[in-house]
Amino acid sequence: MSAAAENIAHAMSRLALYWRAAGWRAAGAQGLTPTQAEILSQLAAGPLRSGDLARGLGVSAPTLTDAVSTLAAKGLVERRPDPQDRRAARVALTPQGAGAEARLPDMPEAIAPVLDGLSEPDRAGLLRGLTLVIRGLQEAGAIPVQRMCLTCRHFRPHAHDDAARPHHCAFVDAAFGDAALRLACADHGEAAEEERALALARFAAVA
Ligand code: SF4
The missing domain is CATH 1.10.10.10 (Winged helix-like DNA-binding domain superfamily/Winged helix DNA-binding domain)
Structure with missing residues (x-):
């Protein structure tokens, strides 16, 4: 390591x-x-x-x-x-x-102001990195699969040239950026294994 x-x-x-x-x-x-x-x-x-x-x-x-x-x-x-x-x-x-x-609180009380205090690029980078870590742990069978963008059939990573909002959600037909990646989405639809692998490769390849 x-x-x-x-x-x-x-x-x-x-x-x-x-x-x-x-x-x-x-x-x-x-x-x-x-x-x-x-x-x-x-x-x-x-x-x-x-x-x-x-x-x-x-x-x-x-x-x-x-x-x-x-x-x-x-x-x-x-x-x-x-x-x-x-x-x-x-x-x-x-x-x-x-x-x-x-x-029940959604999160520990002290965490919200800390995350809100991060710059937008820091928040987006953190969420992108965490999304990849969680997906990797899911692939390894270490944690359960979440209803996240990276496993969703509606997710189109890096579908747009817009650096601020490169991804596309086909469910709501809208572009979004790393800071809006979802980890527990009610509209999630499980993608087929091949689709998930392609989405992960495309998402991870473009920083
Ligand atoms: S439906 Fe939800 S999980 Fe699927 S791509 Fe859209 S925002 Fe992400």
Whole structure:
């Protein structure tokens, strides 16, 4: 590993420690475990099957089942029939669960002013780099696949000559820049493996 890569890994580890501790505090303030809080956050975009929830959280099926059962006993989630499969069910937020989710902070309080204080090029560069790191970890099977631009069939990297907004989202038919790359997009559509590889190669090749 290069010295630069080692420094980045160290910085990420420091951030992860801070993020985890803040997450524990925020979830605990609502009487939730971090896993339960994360389930509420994942369901904010809509009901999900248990398998998709477990994959998104990177937890085992029994861990997910326990957490969902506890949340259901608290009246925060419920199981609903899956409209696409009569034998399956989806987990959904109840109105109380939606209220609890809305009270959970999106991020540690101190981070927003720090990120807002970065210059636009620094923010765009950071997001671009993080997007590539996350995609690499997904490729390695180390973390679950996210609903991110780099895995989306609507993503057209470097489709425009405009340096500020080189990418194109075919879903909303609009150009956008690195600073607007999405990591959890509700409109995401999973691209085929070959499409994903081509998009990654094109995105990574042009700095
Ligand atoms: S639909 Fe969302 S994830 Fe897909 S390219 Fe557009 S912004 Fe990115």
